[in-house]
Amino acid sequence: MSNAPHIVVIDDHEIVGHGVAHAFHVQGVDAEVTWFPDLKSATLAKGDIAVLDLRLADSSTPTENIQSLMAQEIPVVIYTSADDPVLVREAISAGALSIVRKSTGSHEIVEAVQEAAEGRTRPGLDWAAALDADDDFVTSHLSALEAQVLARYASGEASDAVARALGISKNTVNTYIARIRDKYRQAGRTAESRVDLFRRAAEDGLVSYFD
Incomplete structure (x- = not known):
């Protein structure tokens, strides 16, 4: 991407926002990262990329959050522990472009965000697990x-x-x-x-x- 992306991390834990910012720094990719605990409090603009957790303290569902973001033309990358297959499948059905495990290396979230900014998915092959x-x-x-x-x-x-x-x-x-x-x-x-x-x-x- 020619311009540094603006990434909005929506997660219960602020440390995740710091972690995403650090991932971009480690990979040598310029990015502006802001963090919010839920979608209601988030400041968003067209052109942003959302990095969204599946479970938020406000009890909102992945479908609600993803559809709201998509309505604002904001692509969504799910960043999750992937411990609830039902929620993961719900996020896929709702339109999330990529799913990234929080346990993976920093390059995974960076590459998924870069692909999402271009409207592309980032598939992998370990589906059964x-x-x-x-x-x-x-x-x-x-x-x-x-x-x-x-x-x-x-x-x-x-x-x-x-x-x-x-x-x-x-x-x-x-x-x-x-x-x-x-x-x-x-x-x-x-x-x-x-x-x-x-x-x-x-x-x-x-x-x-x-x-």
Whole structure:
């Protein structure tokens, strides 16, 4: 990013705000970091990036907070201990761009914020260890090959790369992606963009926000 980002940390504990500021300093990335204990008290502006905890003392829900931030065109990175799979999945469904564990290295939160500033997710691959994902949609709606195509494509691989990896044609990959989008739409789940597909794949346990 050409300009130093303004990061708004929303967390019960002020030390987390200091920790995020320190992470950017350690990584040599200029950033302005402010901290607030809840969304109601936060001072926000378009162009900010929110770093949000899942549990706040005001009993607000991830969905409420994320939707409020998104309505202000503020991308959201969840910074959490990830000890409650239900809340993590709720945050993914609500539109959080990335989930970062507080136990990871400083580069993780910095890179997630940088990606969020560009409107991108930052997926990882250790989903099983992070979320108690429900695979009912996958098993009941997608074939084994469709699930593999979705996992690779949603993680950022180009169609031709997916085709080479799975030994099928690029046209077949594109056909499968179109079919997968239709299946999610029929289930009432948005799947228009690649980010949408990533979120659906994350919710269904095929990809992960965590490294």
